Structure formats: C-alpha cells, structure tokens
Amino acid sequence: MLVSMPCTSIANQFFTSMSKYPDATEGDVQLEWKGNVPDDDVDEDFESSPAPPSAPPLEKMDPVPGYNHIGAGGFMAPPPAYEAVMREQPTREQILGADIINENDAREVLLQHVAEHCCYGSRAAKQLKFTELEHTSAFHYKLETFAEGRTTEWTFVPYTGQMIDGPENGPAPMPWDIYAIPGAEFTDHVKQIEVPHTSSVKPCHHCSATGRIRCHKCLGRGRVKCSSCYGKGYKYVTRQGDRRKHNCTWCxxxxxxxxxxxxxxxxxxxxxxxxxxxLKCFIQLSVKWSNHIDDHVVERTELPNDLIKKVTGHVAFNETQFRVWPINHFPDADVNTASNQLVNKHATAFGMEKILMQRHHVQIVPVTQALYRWKNVNSDFFVYGYEKKVYAPKYPQQCCCGCSLL
Ligand SMILES: [Zn+2]
Ligand SMILES: [Zn+2]
Ligand SMILES: [Zn+2]
Structure with a gap:
C-alpha cells in the first residue's frame, strides 16, 4: 500500500511556476475530491472500487509534431510505401487424395457413437446390413492474414523520479517508424511502447496534485451505515417467544x-x-498484431458444412508467403473460386493495418456415407474426418423422446 505524501507545497509550486495546469477552479476538469460531502451516510458497499482516472486532459499536453491526431480514436493508416508487389504465380505440387474407410471401421465408430449417448440402443448398430459405402471428400480451405495495426494515446504513470525522455532530446519518431517485431506470427497479441522524446512531468490531474482523492467507499464521509443493523442502531431479538429491542453490538x-x-x-x-x-505523461504506442481468418467448406452431401471445420484431414496444400497467390490448380473448381474470393477480400479488408504475412491451406476431409438396411428400413449415417466422427441423426434406436427400445 502506497502512503500519501504531504504535497500541497509541491502543488502550489506547480500552480505558480508551471502555468495554470491543472486549475482546480476551472469547471472543465472533474476532480475526485471536489464538491461538498453530504450529511447522510451511505450503505457499506464491499464491492466498490475507486473510479479509474481519466487520461490526462489533451489541451494540457505539450504538442508533439506528427501526433496531432491523438484523441480522434481508431487505428492509424500505415504509410502506403510498404504495399506488396504481386509476384509471379509460384510453382506448386500435384494434389493427392485422402484415405477411405471400410465396413468394419464404419460399424465400429457407429457403436462408439451409440455408446456416447446413454439412451441409444446398440442392437441396430450391431445388426444393420450395409448396402453401400459412398466415399467422397470435403474440402476445407482456410486463409490467414497476419497484420499489424498501430494506435497512439497520451497516458501516464506516477512520477517517482524516473528518467524523462522529453522533446529536448530530439523530435519524436513517427508511429510507423518505431521498431517493433511480433512475438509470434499468426497469433493475436499487443505490445505497448513509450514513444521516445514525448515524456514530461505534470501535476496530477486526478487529485489536483494533492496526492489524495475522496474515498469511494464512504464518499468522503469517513463513516458508513452499520451493515448489521442497517443504520438503525438497534435490533429485535426473540428469545423464548419474548421479542426485545437491543442496541446493536457492532455499532x-x-x-x-x-x-x-x-x-x-x-x-x-x-x-x-x-x-x-x-505524473510522467507520455505518448504510448500500441502495436496490435491480429490474425484474420476466413475459411470455406466445399461438401456435397447432407452432412452440415460446419462439422467439417471441426475435424482434420489430409493437408493437400499449404503455402506461406508475404502475399499469397489464389489457388487455381485445385481439382475442385469451387475451392479455386473460394480462394480467389477470400484472397481478394483480404487484400482490401484491413486498410488501416499493414499485412505482414499470409498463409492458406486446403484439407481434404474424408466423408463416407454409409447406407444400410435394418428391420426392412433403409437409412444412412456419415463418418467424417481423420477423427472418424459420426453424424447419425436418423439412427433408429434413439429413445430420448419417449419411444420404447426395440
Ligand atoms: Zn494524483
Ligand atoms: Zn472512507
Ligand atoms: Zn449497528
């Protein structure tokens, strides 16, 4: 716990020697300690915490060339010079297909699926006769664009005598000229950097340089209502049917x-x-690295497309480049179309960010539609992904809705 210091004399020095910042008599600066303390007490709120201090008032900050936009919010556009030059289309290897499953595999995973549902009966899975296994492939295309955005804002830390790198050391570098490298590629993270030569020492705007603010718990009263008797001072106690008024022992x-x-x-x-x-006031640069992901599934059975996104398959194609070239050699034309659309979309979608790297891949996810007959009824289920997940909404022995087990 930090202890407050007698600062009134320091504050007075500031008010006389360092212009009028911050003037407690001016109406535009909301100070925590301002205003009268009313007589009525407040309830004791164990959850309350001090209101966070606001950013230092912008009009009191010294102007920094190149940083006049601070306060407008949002990201700053990167300088245009970095734009990538589209290279020649890269040479790519032939794409191979994925593995397929047989009847034994299909029955085994269906039995596992039934076992995971406590009210399903297993007899149908054991007895059903396969009529056909239809093997198809689903294609999961995924594009990732790793990009960097930069924002700046005035901020502060308590001034405890630390080094001050102010404008006397030279002009502040432009936001996009400050060196920052990501900790890891294709992951979201943020790094905060003090902009060189923007620091200065200012009297605290939150307490008007007194070091103290009004207490958030009692709102300046120094006392709260007793939480045991709710401020009444007494309580009723019933003993052996006799109800008596007693002074509250807490207060x-x-x-x-x-x-x-x-x-x-x-x-x-x-x-x-x-x-x-x-306070030590300075401009803080926030460098935010974001991995923008878009994907597309090509799947032509009744299996819901979203299920394909949750499983893995054979990675048929994988490419990482500064700027990727859309796929145009995949055997399925819909994958090529999706790649073209998404690569074009990403080329313009992040205008306030600088694209650092892109990668895309296609997974070929095996899908087997197992057609079967049980008790003279034809039905089917699906096995998909390397994880051999089962999708069997038509399984005949589901008894949750009240039907009896056959
Ligand atoms: Zn303060
Ligand atoms: Zn208090
Ligand atoms: Zn009390």
Whole structure:
C-alpha cells in the first residue's frame, strides 16, 4: 500500500511556476475530491472500487509534431510505401487424395457413437446390413492474414523520479517508424511502447496534485451505515417467544461504523499518481498484431458444412508467403473460386493495418456415407474426418423422446 505524501507545497509550486495546469477552479476538469460531502451516510458497499482516472486532459499536453491526431480514436493508416508487389504465380505440387474407410471401421465408430449417448440402443448398430459405402471428400480451405495495426494515446504513470525522455532530446519518431517485431506470427497479441522524446512531468490531474482523492467507499464521509443493523442502531431479538429491542453490538447503538477503507479520514491515496502528486505523461504506442481468418467448406452431401471445420484431414496444400497467390490448380473448381474470393477480400479488408504475412491451406476431409438396411428400413449415417466422427441423426434406436427400445 502506497502512503500519501504531504504535497500541497509541491502543488502550489506547480500552480505558480508551471502555468495554470491543472486549475482546480476551472469547471472543465472533474476532480475526485471536489464538491461538498453530504450529511447522510451511505450503505457499506464491499464491492466498490475507486473510479479509474481519466487520461490526462489533451489541451494540457505539450504538442508533439506528427501526433496531432491523438484523441480522434481508431487505428492509424500505415504509410502506403510498404504495399506488396504481386509476384509471379509460384510453382506448386500435384494434389493427392485422402484415405477411405471400410465396413468394419464404419460399424465400429457407429457403436462408439451409440455408446456416447446413454439412451441409444446398440442392437441396430450391431445388426444393420450395409448396402453401400459412398466415399467422397470435403474440402476445407482456410486463409490467414497476419497484420499489424498501430494506435497512439497520451497516458501516464506516477512520477517517482524516473528518467524523462522529453522533446529536448530530439523530435519524436513517427508511429510507423518505431521498431517493433511480433512475438509470434499468426497469433493475436499487443505490445505497448513509450514513444521516445514525448515524456514530461505534470501535476496530477486526478487529485489536483494533492496526492489524495475522496474515498469511494464512504464518499468522503469517513463513516458508513452499520451493515448489521442497517443504520438503525438497534435490533429485535426473540428469545423464548419474548421479542426485545437491543442496541446493536457492532455499532454500539450509533447506526454508523468507521470507514475501514480510509480509516475514517474520507480520503484515500490518489489512484493516478499513487500519492506522488506528479505524473510522467507520455505518448504510448500500441502495436496490435491480429490474425484474420476466413475459411470455406466445399461438401456435397447432407452432412452440415460446419462439422467439417471441426475435424482434420489430409493437408493437400499449404503455402506461406508475404502475399499469397489464389489457388487455381485445385481439382475442385469451387475451392479455386473460394480462394480467389477470400484472397481478394483480404487484400482490401484491413486498410488501416499493414499485412505482414499470409498463409492458406486446403484439407481434404474424408466423408463416407454409409447406407444400410435394418428391420426392412433403409437409412444412412456419415463418418467424417481423420477423427472418424459420426453424424447419425436418423439412427433408429434413439429413445430420448419417449419411444420404447426395440
Ligand atoms: Zn449497528
Ligand atoms: Zn472512507
Ligand atoms: Zn494524483
């Protein structure tokens, strides 16, 4: 716990020697300690926490060339010079197909599927006669674009005497000129960097450089309503049928308790400057790396397409480039069309970001439609993916809805 310091004299020095920042008498700066403390007490709220300090007031920050847009929000467009030059189409290897399953495999995975559903009967799975196994392939195309976005904002930390790299050391570099490399490719993460030569020391705007703010628990009163008697000072106690009024033992009949958060002073250490009264203000650059993913499934049976996205298959094609070229050599034309559409979409979708790397792949996911006959009824189920997942919505022995087991 940080202890507040006697800062009034420091604050006065600032107000006289460093222009009028921040002037507590001006109406536009909302200070935590301002306003009268009303007489009525508040309920003790164990969940309450101090309101987070706002960003330093923009009009009080020193202008930094190249950073005049701060406060408008959003990402900054990267400089246009980095645009990729579309290269020649790369040479690519022939694409091979995936493995298929037989009747024994199909029956075995159906039995496992039945066992996972406690109310399914297994007799149909054991007795059914396969009439045909139809093997097809689903194609799962996935495009990933790894891109970088940059934003800047004024921020602060308590000033405790640390080094200040201010404008006297030179002009601040432009946001896209600051060196930053991602920790890992194709993963979302953020890095925050102090922009060189933008630091300065300012009096704390949150506490007007006093080091203390009004207590959030008692709202400055130094006391709260007793939570045992709800502020009444007494309680009714019933013993052997006799109901009597007793003084509350928690608050000794006063209905109030000392605020533990501020030790009854009504004020706590400022959460912005941690009681140091001064802030180191600087421009912070946030570099955000995002992996944008789009995918497309080509599947021509009754199996829902979304199921294909959850399983794996044979990786028929995999390519990582600064900018990928759409696939145009896949045996299925719909995959080529999807690749073309998604690569074109990604080329313009992230205008405020700089594309660092792209990769795309096609998985060939085996799908088997198992046609069978049981008790003179024809039906089917699907086995799909290397995980051999089963999709059997028409399985005849499902008894959850109240039908009896056959
Ligand atoms: Zn009480
Ligand atoms: Zn308090
Ligand atoms: Zn403060």
């Amino acid at each position: 000794h009949g006063s209905g109030k308790r000392k605020c533990q958060t501020c030790c009854a002073s009504g004020m706590i250490t400022c959460t912005a400057c941690a009681g140091h009264c001064q």
